[in-house]
Amino acid sequence: YIAQYPAHDSITLGYLQDALDRFQANRDYFITTLVRDNFNIPKFHSLLHYIEAIEYFGTTDNYNTEML
Numbered sequence: 001y002i003a004q005y006p007a008h009d010s011i012t013l014g015y016l017q018d019a020l021d022r023f024q025a026n027r028d029y030f031i032t033t034l035v036r037d038n039f040n041i042p043k044f045h046s047l048l049h050y051i052e053a054i055e056y057f058g059t060t061d062n063y064n065t066e067m068l
Helices: 010-026 028-032 042-047 050-057
Strands: none
Touching: 010 050
């Protein structure tokens, strides 16, 4: 939900980076416990680009990751 804040600064982007880092550090847990086979999912890949996109284009208001 951090990416959906209506405004961002270096502090909130730091919170987002921390959350993404913690996810990356712990995502193997879901594979080893057989919850998932892999994380080859476009939405998960797009997370890697959120901070850069927010810095370049602004907040993610009304951004939708639904596949058409």
